Amino acid sequence: DAGVTQSPTHLIKTRGQHVTLRCSPISGHKSVSWYQQVLGQGPQFIFQYYEKEERGRGNFPDRFSARQFPNYSSELNVNALLLGDSALYLCASSSAGGLEQYFGPGTRLTVT
Amino acid sequence: GNSVTQMEGPVTLSEEAFLTINCTYTATGYPSLFWYVQYPGEGLQLLLKATKADDKGSNKGFEATYRKETTSFHLEKGSVQVSDSAVYFCALRKEDSNYQLIWGAGTKLIIKP
Numbered sequence: 001d002a003g004v005t006q007s008p009t010h011l012i013k014t015r016g017q018h019v020t021l022r023c024s025p026i027s028g029h030k031s032v033s034w035y036q037q038v039l040g041q042g043p044q045f046i047f048q049y050y051e052k053e054e055r056g057r058g059n060f061p062d063r064f065s066a067r068q069f070p071n072y073s074s075e076l077n078v079n080a081l082l083l084g085d086s087a088l089y090l091c092a093s094s095s096a097g098g099l100e101q102y103f104g105p106g107t108r109l110t111v112t
Numbered sequence: 113g114n115s116v117t118q119m120e121g122p123v124t125l126s127e128e129a130f131l132t133i134n135c136t137y138t139a140t141g142y143p144s145l146f147w148y149v150q151y152p153g154e155g156l157q158l159l160l161k162a163t164k165a166d167d168k169g170s171n172k173g174f175e176a177t178y179r180k181e182t183t184s185f186h187l188e189k190g191s192v193q194v195s196d197s198a199v200y201f202c203a204l205r206k207e208d209s210n211y212q213l214i215w216g217a218g219t220k221l222i223i224k225p
Contacts, residue, residue, distance in 0.1 A: 004155075008153040018206065031211055033211055033212070033213075035213075040118075040217075040218075041217055041218070042201055042203075042215030042216050042217050042218050043156070043201075043213070043215050044215075045212045045213065045214070046166065048211050048212060050211075055211070056211070056212050058116065058212070090155065092156075095210055099144060099163065100158055100161065101203070101211065101213065102156070102158070103148075103155045103156040103157070104155055106155055
């Protein structure tokens with residue numbers, strides 16, 4: 001079975017631009033979470049979606065938004081990019097009520 | 113608030129040495145505790161977990177015991193290998209959480225042959 005997939009793998013953007021990152025969860029998983037991992041630090045929680053509804057939001061500005069589609073895939077959008085948004089963006093999926101989260105390989109975003 | 117504190121790295125050991133990576137947490141109630149591993153160039157992988165006090169999680173020779181009295185979840189392995197070189201993250205999920213994980217900063221482990 002395929003694991004969590006994310007696209008693109010790498011991305012380079014300029015300050016002020018907008019970016020969309022995509023995630024496909026493991027088949028059968030209805031919950032998707034997004035994390036930001038700055039180099040040398042642990043991941044920081046951004047969003048969690050379950051059954052297409054936002055169930056949790058971390059301490060991130062409104063420039064960050066996300067949505068989940070009927071097939072449970074998800075997009076993370078970041079507007080007005082700042083240099084500080086450069087990070088590895090991780091997507092994780094879990095089954096309903098599941099304790100474990102399964103992570104994708106991440107999207108490396110570089111803002112110049 | 114809820115937080116996880118890990119020992120700073122890098123931790124450098126020789127092959128077959130005993131490993132301990134310390135992790136302590138702050139949380140109300142009874143969180144679930146996890147160790148994740150991130151190999152170079154790869155994503156995060158769940159290594160082991162424990163959901164209640166005195167539970168011992170184990171996998172691939174690694175162990176960690178959920179100690180409520182000391183709010184700790186230290187990672188141990190009796191004999192490390194070069195292939196264990198990676199970054200190890202301790203994390204907690206709050207009792208009432210909607211899947212949100214709270215992470216430590218990670219500890220880089222370097223094993224020399």
